[in-house]
Amino acid sequence: NQWLFYRQWLELKGYANSKGIAIVGDIPIFVAMDSSDAWTSPKEFFLDDEFQPTVVAGVPPDYFSATGQLWGNPLYRWASMKRNGYAWWIRRIRAALRLYDIVRIDHFRGFAGYWEVPAGEETAINGQWVTGPGADLFYVIREELGDNLPIIAEDLGEITPDVIALRDEFNLPGMKILQFAFSTDASDKFLPHNFSRNFIVYSGTHDNDTTWGWYRNTATDKERDHFRRYFRTDGHDAAWTMVEGAWRSVANVA
Structure with a gap:
């Protein structure tokens, strides 16, 4: 069924494109713990020997929530990803662009800095800000995919100057x-x-x-x-x- 839907979707996309219609798709910056990505590429994430996360994603306390938001997604080993040329991210963006003409990345601010919470916490209070890969990742993506990246930056929420600078450097x-x-x-x-x-x-x-x-x-x-x-x-x-x-x-x- 998944294969059949995939084939039908590409036919639909081709028809839309033939009529001058571009399709905007959406991917989150993080993936779920029970995703195929975490299952097939565990070394790209902070997982222990039993394949459980050691740190997870969230957002800090703010006006809307005194305890923040504990999302629970496994976090990326950005240093490891950099050593292999961010190959996982290149594959992910390429796959998304097969399905869509333009990709919106949710929580874009996480590329500049993200809220890291120790696994096992019941809230996001005891997290900390950690610097993301920033421009280094997008230089590689641009080298692989071309100068005019078909990416929309979801720049909502707590947006700091480094997020704006990253967005604008790549004209997103x-x-x-x-x-x-x-x-x-x-x-x-x-x-x-x-x-x-x-x-x-x-x-x-x-x-x-x-x-x-x-x-x-x-x-x-x-x-x-x-x-x-x-x-x-x-x-x-x-x-x-x-x-x-x-x-x-x-x-x-x-």
């Missing part, structure tokens, strides 16, 4: 989420008048409510008021208003 488009734009003031980076061109604008992501659900249920009164004043609307068709706002922005893609 970042993301703007309109549902995030209305909680502060005119300087908010998610408001369309603050965009630059090399971004992709979304009304929301898989982590958000629908735009109509956001406007009716999730947004605060202040956010709804800001939304109406910014787009000069009465809010009766908030979803379409946000779509039009994305299209009218200077960002290259919406």
Whole structure:
């Protein structure tokens, strides 16, 4: 069944491409402990002699969670990967680009630095920031795949200057989420008048409510008021208003 789906998917992709439609796919920076990747390439991960992780992925405590988020993914042995020319990552990106024309990498900030938590912890509190491979990895990917990397950097969350520098060094488009734009003031980076061109604008992501659900249920009164004043609307068709706002922005893609 998997083989049959794979064949049908490539036929569908070929048809879409023939009509001038490019397909955007999505891969997470980390893989699951029970994934085929961890099973077939255990030396690429921090695993013990019994193939159990010694450290796992997460994010630190923040405004939204006092204990952070404990994802539990095994972490990469970046030094080992570097010695073999990041071959595992090259294979992974190549495989993704067989299925999609453009690949969005979730948690892009982890390439600059990631939150490492000792295995066995019940929360992410006792983790630490660890420096990622940074530009070194993307130099190799660019050498293998060409200068114009078809990669979208999911640059949401706790974004530090090193993440922005890494994204911009390789001219990777970042993301703007309109549902995030209305909680502060005119300087908010998610408001369309603050965009630059090399971004992709979304009304929301898989982590958000629908735009109509956001406007009716999730947004605060202040956010709804800001939304109406910014787009000069009465809010009766908030979803379409946000779509039009994305299209009218200077960002290259919406």
